[in-house]
Amino acid sequence: MSLTLDTYRLLGRSGLRVSPLALGTATFGTDWGWGAEKDEARKLFDTYVERGGNFVDTAPTYTNGSSERLLGEFARDHRDSLVLATKYTTLRRPGDPNSGGPHRKNLFASVEDSLRQLNTDYLDLLYLHVWDFTTPVEEILRGLDDLVRGGKVLYVAMSNVPAWEVARMQAIADLRGWSPLVALQIEYNLLKRDGERDLIPMARAMGLGVTPYSPLAGGLLTGKYSRADLTAANAGPGTRKSFNAGLGMVTERSLAVAEVVTEVAAELDRTPAQVGLAWTLRNPDVTAPIIGARTPAQLEDNLGALEVGFTASQLARLEEVSAIDLGYPHAGLAGAHLRTVTRGDLRIEARR
Numbered sequence: 001m002s003l004t005l006d007t008y009r010l011l012g013r014s015g016l017r018v019s020p021l022a023l024g025t026a027t028f029g030t031d032w033g034w035g036a037e038k039d040e041a042r043k044l045f046d047t048y049v050e051r052g053g054n055f056v057d058t059a060p061t062y063t064n065g066s067s068e069r070l071l072g073e074f075a076r077d078h079r080d081s082l083v084l085a086t087k088y089t090t091l092r093r094p095g096d097p098n099s100g101g102p103h104r105k106n107l108f109a110s111v112e113d114s115l116r117q118l119n120t121d122y123l124d125l126l127y128l129h130v131w132d133f134t135t136p137v138e139e140i141l142r143g144l145d146d147l148v149r150g151g152k153v154l155y156v157a158m159s160n161v162p163a164w165e166v167a168r169m170q171a172i173a174d175l176r177g178w179s180p181l182v183a184l185q186i187e188y189n190l191l192k193r194d195g196e197r198d199l200i201p202m203a204r205a206m207g208l209g210v211t212p213y214s215p216l217a218g219g220l221l222t223g224k225y226s227r228a229d230l231t232a233a234n235a236g237p238g239t240r241k242s243f244n245a246g247l248g249m250v251t252e253r254s255l256a257v258a259e260v261v262t263e264v265a266a267e268l269d270r271t272p273a274q275v276g277l278a279w280t281l282r283n284p285d286v287t288a289p290i291i292g293a294r295t296p297a298q299l300e301d302n303l304g305a306l307e308v309g310f311t312a313s314q315l316a317r318l319e320e321v322s323a324i325d326l327g328y329p330h331a332g333l334a335g336a337h338l339r340t341v342t343r344g345d346l347r348i349e350a351r352r
Contacts, residue, residue, distance in 0.1 A: 003306040006052030009287050011083075012182035013207030014155060016124070018055040018083050020281065020306065022211060023048045023299075024292035025058045029066025036294050038070060043296045045074040049082075051303060057185075057211070057290050059087040059129060060114050068117035079120060085211075086114045087129035087159060102128050103135045104143040111152060126153045127185055131161040137169050145178040157183035157208070163198035170206040181208055183287070188212035190221060190261065190279055190322040191254050197326055200285050209287035212280055216291075220254050221276035223262045227255060260321045264314045270304065277305035279318055 008017035027034075028041040036044060048056075056075070058067045068086065075082055088110035091100030098105050114123060126147070128140065147153040156179050158166050166184060173180050184203045188195045189212065203210050216222055258272070265275045280289045293299035310318075325331065332338055 002309070003281070004052060005048070005054075005303070005306070008054070010209070011125075011155070011211075011287055012157075012203075012209035013180065014182040014209075016083065016155060016182065018209075018288055019053045020288050021053065021277075021303065022055040022057050022085070022288045022290040023053055024213065024290040025056060025067045025071050026062040027292050027294045028058075028070045029063030031064040031066050034294070035063055040295060041070050042074055044293055044299050045071070047296055047299055049078055054081060055083045055085070055288055057085045057213075058118075059090065060092060060110055060117065061090045065117060068114060072117055072119035076119060083124040084118060084120065085125035085127065085157075086118065086123055087127040088114070089129040089132070101132055101134060102140050104139055107140070107143045107147070111147060115152065122151060123153045125155045125157055125183065127157045127159040127183070128161065129159050131158075131165060137165065137172060141169055141173050141176075141178050145173075148179040155179075155182045157181055157185065157211075159185035159213075160187075163202040166199075166208070167202050167206055170208070181206070183211055184208040185211045185213055185290070187214050188280060188286070188289075189215045189217045190257050190276055190318060191217040191249075193322060193324045196324070197330055200283075204285050210283075210285050211288050211290055212286060213290045214292075215280045215289040216273055216276050217254065218249060220249060221258055221261050221272055223258065223265070223272035225250060225255060225258060227252075257322050260317055264310070264318060267314065268308065268310075270308055271301055273298075273301055274305040274308050275318075277302060278308035278310070279315075281305060282310070 003020050005019045005021060007020060009020055010016065011018050023045070027036050029035050030037060056071060058071050060068055062068070075084065088107055089100060089102050092110065092113065093099040099109070100106060111123065111126065115121065126144070144153070144156040148156065158169070158181055166181065170181050184199065186195045186199050188210070200210055261272045261275050265272045268275065277289060277291065280286055291299070291302040293302055326334065
């Protein structure tokens with residue numbers, strides 16, 4: 001496999017062309033204690049765009065708003081050639097119950113805030129960021145459709161939402177002639193393959209392009225972690241390592257997966273980060289993983305994933321060490337017994 005940032009892909013069942021790697025901007029600004037200062041963030045943006053990248057991802061509350069503001073400044077001279085994606089639902093003002101959530105009031109207010117911070121008249125792609133089980137799906141879909149009809153948003157999408165809710169919304173949008181969902185942003189990487197149970201198959205069936213965030217599991221797949229990092233105390237306060245340890249991400253299993261990634265990287269003369277990203281990229285249901293580099297060197301390293309290819313043996317080792325239990329009914333449906341009782345010895349090729 002060998003790709004470039006200007007080898008564009010269609011996003012879901014839309015005609016929108018996006019790069020195979022999206023630039024995540026949660027690292028733009030140091031408000032969270034780690035990230036890139038303005039000049040470094042500018043270098044990240046310029047490098048990505050100069051290499052042909054056009055798909056940039058942000059959110060109104062990333063780095064307390066610095067992400068959108070910096071991106072708006074950097075994108076000023078490139079606006080029409082970029083696909084800017086942002087989100088809504090995370091709480092914008094602590095203590096104000098209507099400044100968060102997926103309901104209509106927050107939807108419209110959040111979009112207006114993003115338009116101001118990004119210094120633009122329209123958003124190319126708007127994700128519902130976090131599901132909260134409080135707002136009727138019809139209210140959400142109608143609000144999103146109104147924004148599309150008004151020209152403030154071009155395409156709409158979902159993130160961190162149960163598969164059955166997304167499928168229901170897509171069906172309702174189709175039946176009522178409302179703007180369809182075109183993308184699904186989920187956490188997906190070699191350490192977090194839960195999306196393979198329902199979310200990714202649902203996205204395939206319902207016409208949504210998958211745009212995984214945290215494709216390197218917050219840095220755990222970069223080869224920089226050891227068993228000394230199993231506790232937050234050993235990672236040091238105020239660092240990404242302590243953040244990951246505090247979330248319970250640094251485990252014996254994650255370190256075991258990272259070890260195989262490092263082994264494969266050595267065999268390919270690549271970096272572990274490139275191997276982790278390339279594994280996600282090769283999934284035909286994935287449109288564009290979102291990379292979140294903090295330095296220009298990290299970004300250059302990440303972009304090298306576009307050139308990585310695997311042997312069958314290497315893929316098998318990565319799949320085996322990172323495998324998850326598909327659970328009921330998926331494990332049974334994929335097993336030999338149920339295949340035998342439904343197909344016998346017939347050979348039937350399923351269409352993707």
